[in-house]
Amino acid sequence: MRITRRTLLAGTAAVLAAPAVHAQATRRLNVFGHRVHKTVTAGPGGDIIEAWAKENRVDVEWVTFDTGPLQERLFREASLAEGAVDVGFILNTQATPRIASLFEPLDDFMRQAPIEDRADVFPGMLKGLTVQDKLYGLPFRHASSGMHYNEEFFQERGLSGAPKTIEDLAEFAKRTSWTRNNQPVVGLVLPGVTYPNVIDIARAWDGEFITPDMRVVANEAPMVNAITLLRDLFVAGAFPRNFASISTEDVNVWMQTGRAAMVINSMGRNSIYNDPARSQFPGKFKTTTIPISREFASKFEVAPAKVEFWGMAIPKNTKNKELAWGLMRQMLSKESTLKAALNGNGPVRNSTYDDARIKEKLPFAEEERKVLRVARVPMPAFDNAQRAADLFKEEAEAAILGMKTPRAAMDDLTRRTQRLLQG
Amino acid sequence: MRRPLYIKALRGLALLAIAFWSAFPIALVVLSSFKPARDIFVFPPTWAFTPTLANYAGLWLRWPDFFRTLGNSLIVTLGATALAVIVSAMAGYVYSRKRNPYLAGSAFFMIFVRLFPPIVVTLPLFPLVNALRLNDTHLILIILYATFFVSMGTMILKAFVDQIPRELDEAAMVDGAGVWGVFRRVILPLSAQGMIAVGVFVFVYAWNEFLFAFIFTTSAAKTAPLVLSEMTGAVDGVEWGVLFAATTVQLVPVLIFVLLAQKYLIAGLTAGATKG
Numbered sequence: 001m002r003i004t005r006r007t008l009l010a011g012t013a014a015v016l017a018a019p020a021v022h023a024q025a026t027r028r029l030n031v032f033g034h035r036v037h038k039t040v041t042a043g044p045g046g047d048i049i050e051a052w053a054k055e056n057r058v059d060v061e062w063v064t065f066d067t068g069p070l071q072e073r074l075f076r077e078a079s080l081a082e083g084a085v086d087v088g089f090i091l092n093t094q095a096t097p098r099i100a101s102l103f104e105p106l107d108d109f110m111r112q113a114p115i116e117d118r119a120d121v122f123p124g125m126l127k128g129l130t131v132q133d134k135l136y137g138l139p140f141r142h143a144s145s146g147m148h149y150n151e152e153f154f155q156e157r158g159l160s161g162a163p164k165t166i167e168d169l170a171e172f173a174k175r176t177s178w179t180r181n182n183q184p185v186v187g188l189v190l191p192g193v194t195y196p197n198v199i200d201i202a203r204a205w206d207g208e209f210i211t212p213d214m215r216v217v218a219n220e221a222p223m224v225n226a227i228t229l230l231r232d233l234f235v236a237g238a239f240p241r242n243f244a245s246i247s248t249e250d251v252n253v254w255m256q257t258g259r260a261a262m263v264i265n266s267m268g269r270n271s272i273y274n275d276p277a278r279s280q281f282p283g284k285f286k287t288t289t290i291p292i293s294r295e296f297a298s299k300f301e302v303a304p305a306k307v308e309f310w311g312m313a314i315p316k317n318t319k320n321k322e323l324a325w326g327l328m329r330q331m332l333s334k335e336s337t338l339k340a341a342l343n344g345n346g347p348v349r350n351s352t353y354d355d356a357r358i359k360e361k362l363p364f365a366e367e368e369r370k371v372l373r374v375a376r377v378p379m380p381a382f383d384n385a386q387r388a389a390d391l392f393k394e395e396a397e398a399a400i401l402g403m404k405t406p407r408a409a410m411d412d413l414t415r416r417t418q419r420l421l422q423g
Numbered sequence: 424m425r426r427p428l429y430i431k432a433l434r435g436l437a438l439l440a441i442a443f444w445s446a447f448p449i450a451l452v453v454l455s456s457f458k459p460a461r462d463i464f465v466f467p468p469t470w471a472f473t474p475t476l477a478n479y480a481g482l483w484l485r486w487p488d489f490f491r492t493l494g495n496s497l498i499v500t501l502g503a504t505a506l507a508v509i510v511s512a513m514a515g516y517v518y519s520r521k522r523n524p525y526l527a528g529s530a531f532f533m534i535f536v537r538l539f540p541p542i543v544v545t546l547p548l549f550p551l552v553n554a555l556r557l558n559d560t561h562l563i564l565i566i567l568y569a570t571f572f573v574s575m576g577t578m579i580l581k582a583f584v585d586q587i588p589r590e591l592d593e594a595a596m597v598d599g600a601g602v603w604g605v606f607r608r609v610i611l612p613l614s615a616q617g618m619i620a621v622g623v624f625v626f627v628y629a630w631n632e633f634l635f636a637f638i639f640t641t642s643a644a645k646t647a648p649l650v651l652s653e654m655t656g657a658v659d660g661v662e663w664g665v666l667f668a669a670t671t672v673q674l675v676p677v678l679i680f681v682l683l684a685q686k687y688l689i690a691g692l693t694a695g696a697t698k699g
Contacts, residue, residue, distance in 0.1 A: 030641075036658050063641045065649075066656030073637070080553055084641060143658075183466050249661050253464045272660035277477075278460045344659065 028059045029323055032074045033089040035064040036344075037141065037310065041331070045342025045357075052330040058323060067091070078102035078315035086324040089310050090137055092128040095381045100131040104314040107135055109325040116333045120349045122307075128377050129311040137311025138328050142346040144371045145200045145290060145305035146267035146364060152284045153185065153261040162288045166204035166303070169262070169291055170229055170238075176261035177238040187238035189260035191248040193230065193400060195392040196306055196378040200264050202226035203376075204293040204303045209392060209417075210379050216417045218392070219410040225293070227399045227406035234400050244397050256280060264290055267368050268346055287364040289371050300374060302367075307375035309348065384420050391416050449674070456671045460664035478664035482672070485662075489650045489669055496646040497676070498561050499636075500629040503568035507625040508618050510573050515580025515617075516610050520592070533574040541571065545638050552639055559641045567639070568629040576621040583617035584610055619687035623680070630677045647673055 031037075041048050053060050063085075065073055074088040079102055090099070115121070121139060129137035147169070149162060157176050163169040173187030190197045195209050202208070207222020217223070233239035240246060240260075252272060254260040256279040263269075267287055276282035289302035296303075312331065314324045330336060334351060341347040341358055352358055353369045362368065379385060391413055399409035455463045457474040482489060518530060557563040587610060595605045611618075636646040651673065654666045681688070 034656075034658060035653050061642065064653060065637075066653050067658070068656075069637055069652065076549060076638075080550060082553075084558070249655075252660050253663075256461070257464050257466060259466065269660065276461070278660070278662070280461055280465065 026057050026059050027320070027323065028061055029086045029320055029327060030061050030063060030084055031087045031089075031327070032063050032065070032070065032077070032085045033087075034067060034070055034310070037089055038062040038064055040141070040340045040343040040345035043343030045339040048331055048336035048339050049327070052327065056323070056326060058327070060327065074315075075099060075102060078317060080317060082319075083315050083317040085315050086318045086320045087312050087327055088315055089140070090129075090313050092125070092309050092311065092377055093379075093381050093385060095129050095131055095136060095311070096383050096385070097131055098383050100134070100136045102316060103136050104316050104321060105134040105136060106138065106314070106325070109321075110135065113325065113329060115329050117349075117351075120334065120351050121332070122348055122350060122372055124307065124376065125309050125311075125348055128309065128381075129313075131381075137313040138332050139309050139311050139348040140331060140340075140345075142307055142309035142348055142372075143266035143268060144307040144346070144368055144375050145264060146270075146287050146367060146371065147262060147264050147290050148255065148270060148273055148285050148287050149262045150255070150258065150260075150281055150284055151286050152281060153180070153258070156180070157261075162286065163291050165291050165297065166201065166229070166293045170233060173233050173238040173262060174236050177236070180258070183258065185258065186240050186254075186260050188233055188262045188264075189240055189246065189251050189254050190230075190243065190264060191251045192246055193243060193393060193396040195389050195396075196308070197264065198223070198226050198230070198392070198396055199378045200290055200303070200305050201229060203305050204290065204296070206296055206300070206304060208379075210388065210421075212380050214380065214382070214421060216414045216421065218395075218417065219407070219414040224406050224410050227396055227410060230396075231400050231402070231406055235402075239400075243400065255285070266346075267364050267371070268344075270362075270364055271344070287367065289367050302370050302374065304374040304376055305371050306378040307372060308377065309346075382421075387420055388417050391420070452667050453671050453674075456664065456667035458664065460662065463663050463667070478662075478668035479672075481662060481665040482668045485665065486650060486654065486669065488645075489647060489672075492645050492647045492650050493672070495561065495640075495644050496630055496648075499564040499568065499644070499646060500626055502561060502565035503572075503629040504622050504625045506565055506569035507572045507576050508622050510569065511576030511580050511621050512611065512614065512618055513606065514573065514577040515582075515584050515614070516606050518577060518581045519584035520589070530577075533577065537571070537574040541634055545634060549638060558639055559643045559645075561644045563639050564629075564632075564635060564644060564646070567635045568625065568632060572621070572625045572628060575624065579621050580614055580617050583614040587613050616687045619684050623684045623688050626680055627677055630673075 042050070049060055052058075064070075070089065071091065071094055074085060074090065077083040077085045078088065088103075090103075110118075115138065118126075122142070125139035125142060126135065129135060129139060147162065153176050154160065154172070157178070159172055159175060163172045169188070175187070176185060177187040178185055199207070199209060202222045202225070205222035205225050207217070207220065207226065209218050209223060210216050230239060234243070246254075248265075251260070251263055251265065252269065255263055255273050258280050270285060270287040273279055273285040274282050279285075290305045292300045292303045312328045314321055314328070318324060331340075332348070334349060337345075337347050337349045338352050338355055338358070341352050342361060347353065347358070350369070350372075353365050359365050379388070395404070395409040395413040395416075398404045399406045404412070456478050457476070458472050459475055460478065462469055462472060518526060552558055552563055591609050591613075592605045595609050600608060631648060632646070633648045633652065636649055637652075640646065640649070647669075651666070651669055654669060655661055
């Protein structure tokens with residue numbers, strides 16, 4: 001072939017134009033999330049993004065971080081004049097007025113191109129991402145609390161089935177605190193006594209630390225009962241001596257290696273406790289709801305335990321708002337929610353629990369649905385929430401270690417938190 | 424005078440204790456990376472076990488980006504090391520051979536700036552780096568890591584150059600060499616030990632650094648410590664075996680480099696110690 005000046009010029013122009021054509025053909029959408037958000041978008045249940053991305057000619061680029069760094073980085077990017085994030089995942093605890101001001105209200109998007117069957121999404125989660133009557137996020141993943149117990153240990157200690165009330169739970173914890181094959185076993189373990197963990201016990205009496213209308217009620221009976229229960233277990237040796245320094249990961253290791261008989265934790269942990277590759281007791285862990293107290297047994301079927309969730313939000317400084325909304329709608333569709341749940345996600349739609357595959361995959365699916373019907377966030381989101389959480393931990397530890405009575409500690413906590421809210 | 428036997432024995436025991444104290448956590452991580460995941464935290468611990476590569480396979484399958492980010496770590500580390508060593512060598516030469524109040528002031532300023540905790544400098548830099556479009560590039564990490572070590576590197580190399588007789592500079596100049604020629608043909612070859620010592624410091628720092636990488640990278644220049652951090656924060660349970668495997672892989676290059684360079688490290692650190 002003879003190369004003329006004309007063909008050379010045409011060829012050069014084509015080469016130079018190619019990247020521009022490609023850029024037109026595929027747009028890039030940056031999603032800042034936790035790795036778990038990415039992994040549940042594809043797996044045995046199917047891919048929830050691929051078809052949408054192909055149809056809209058979008059490259060979805062995931063940038064993943066650990067939880068704390070993710071929130072920090074996301075908010076810093078969102079505060080710039082022009083940011084690199086199109087969709088960011090935020091925790092329900094971060095949905096405060098200050099943080100919400102960095103993100104786009106979604107009500108207009110919702111009116112123009114609503115999500116599929118809004119009523120099917122657990123309303124508490126949408127409410128949790130609503131700040132000053134404006135919706136700032138769409139829920140994607142939840143973790144609701146349940147009780148996991150080692151059935152083998154229960155049988156060895158002459159116990160059958162899960163405790164029916166919170167009072168029974170305390171009794172079971174004492175019975176399952178013993179030395180097994182030269183290894184001490186503790187009846188109940190929690191990842192520390194931070195408010196999200198203790199609130200699960202207080203909810204057996206329908207309790208709160210701070211109510212949704214921002215009243216501090218830590219010194220009312222439910223929270224005092226919860227702290228008293230933990231103090232009693234500590235004294236009886238049924239709660240770890242080093243409870244104050246136990247992390248979530250420690251708790252998992254304790255359960256997997258048989259150092260604890262029961263834990264109150266996210267229900268989804270059932271799979272890692274029963275994982276033969278990681279657990280010394282695969283298949284022996286049962287997961288159920290946190291039992292209600294005798295006093296509230298007539299009011300609730302199960303304790304209104306805590307639910308925490310991740311939502312997807314659009315930073316104000318992104319130029320790809322419409323596209324970001326499109327992706328979020330896609331990820332929250334009924335089909336996507338089901339597929340993601342089959343990939344290991346905590347589904348945010350009620351209808352997902354009706355699917356036979358979910359019932360088969362999650363032995364605790366019905367229990368989880370029971371919890372989700374009554375579950376609440378552990379505390380309303382507000383700017384000083386972390387400080388309040390620190391105060392709670394300090395006072396709860398003092399009470400459980402016996403430095404104060406539970407009543408005195410909760411009175412002090414109430415006073416200190418009220419000052420914080422007023423200031 | 425010969426030391427009594429019990430003093431020697433005590434000294435040996437102390438050294439053994441220090442070696443054990445330093446090596447035990449590393450040995451634990453490396454050994455655990457070859458254990459079946461379910462046996463890693465079993466009580467009482469097992470020391471005899473059939474080694475497995477399952478954790479390494481898990482790392483390869485479930486965290487493929489770890490290996491890509493290791494590549495980024497290597498690029499950034501080599502770049503930062505080269506830049507810091509070159510700049511420190513040139514600055515060390517100037518500080519050693521020249522005297523004037525401006526240089527003294529700049530030396531003080533360099534050390535003063537180094538006293539700030541990195542986080543104080545980092546956050547105000549974020550919008551600037553963003554505006555310069557340097558976010559998520561290898562270049563920004565190379566510049567930052569090198570910058571943070573230039574002050575110490577300069578002082579180490581100044582001490583080295585101080586030990587090189589000025590007569591050698593003068594002889595080279597008589598032979599027709601300029602300042603650059605003296606630096607390249609006389610100073611650089613004779614201060615190689617010090618440069619390697621500085622290189623080790625920068626290499627180890629840049630290889631393990633988290634804060635700058637966390638703030639200034641997203642995906643293209645993301646380094647391995649960020650992925651390790653993600654592994655420890657898995658919400659569906661940390662895979663300890665995989666984490667230990669990744670830690671072991673992360674450890675190997677820096678261990679090899681330090682082992683190769685350790686004899687220079689001591690020389691570099693003690694340079695100028697007996698001067699005066």
